Amino acid sequence: MNETIGLYIDRDSPLHRLNPLTKVVFTICIVILGFISPWAWITFAIPVLILIPMSFWGQIGVPYLRALLKIVVPLALILLVMQSLFLPGETTWFRFWFLSVEYESVERSLTLVSRLVSMTASFILFLFSTHPSRLMTDLTRRGVSPIVTYLFISTIQLIPLMRTKANTIMDAQRARGLETEGNIVTRSKALMPMLAPLVFGSLVDVEERAIAIEARAFRVPGKRTHLTIVPDSQAQHLFRIALIVLTVVLIGVRLWLSLTS
């Protein structure tokens, strides 16, 4: 379970050792919190006050900050500028050239962007600290169908293999003189010779793999035993329940506030 896969960063930290379900529940609650928060600054405070300290607790603080700066901050800035300029509004705040910024559009944009920032930031923290195999192993033990697990894990294992295959094909076709740069017609023409070998090559393996997993009693009904059990604790169980209750209460408060005002 230690191969590098996707965004996961391998560390031996308390955050990594948490049961995956705890992190799933936590991530979902953070996302909901972003949507029910009445003020954008609360939503912006989530990544700064909760998620970044957590990433340092999980010994992935530096790569996490780097990911935020590379993925989240540029997106947030672009969206803020574009939405402030082009979302509709009434009260003009200031204008320059032919563009005008309205007070309402800035407010709306801050709400939208703060949600996206806290959602994406919590999601990245989850992906950085949770290995997909560990997540799926735990979910299968809790009753998720092994078929779902198979689809998940086998896709994740196939991606690097197919990427290698795609690069080999690209290099081979270039060596034969295929033009992959130039005007749009040339580039479109390059598409077929690259896609056809890749797609048909990978479809050939499908039938063989189907026979192989059927021969290993993949679809036999009945209860399975597990080779590895991802550890969970009573404390985490209580923590998850507390988080869910807290979120439900907050949703209630928010609904009550919006109904009475």
Added chain:
Amino acid sequence: MSFGERLKRDFSTMTLVLIPVAIVINIVVGQIVAALKLPVFLDSIGTVLVAVLAGPWAGLVTGTLSNVIWSMVANPDAIYWTPVAAIIGLIAGLCAKYGLFREWWKVIVTGVLVSLAAAVASAFISVWLYGGITASGISFVTIYLVESGRGLIESVFAASFIVEPIDKIITCLAAWGIIKGMSLRYVSRFPRAENVSA
């Protein structure tokens, strides 16, 4: 045949093995197209392939997992657009069920229907989550329409209906080409082989 039995037949072992390959085709082809800097996405060829060979529900599962996994391995934002991918699989599967994947010109009709559904779904997500203005290229079309005097919501929908059809028609034709390139014996191993043989 009851719905449960139909599902059981659709999700045969061949389907289960095809789905991961289809998801990876979505991701890798999407990346090749981006590397060639072509003005389309083509990131749902695999989804349409599964939808035609194994029915709308398998298509829906492929689309959903595709975006979930893509967001896990490369681009966290992809998760927000999961409903669009799911709807593409569902609609493509329904079109194929009613015989719209048997000849090339019918495949174009499928492409148009899929793109309409995808456009509605992505416009809703765009409005609800981004207020209509996202960070992708399609927003330039939206902004152009807004600045020429149309309402924001109207512009978001119009932009989606302008951009989606070209992409989805090519996607469906590519999936059709792949199926035509398979041997009949191979196609007949899948639960909905009748969708493509006249």
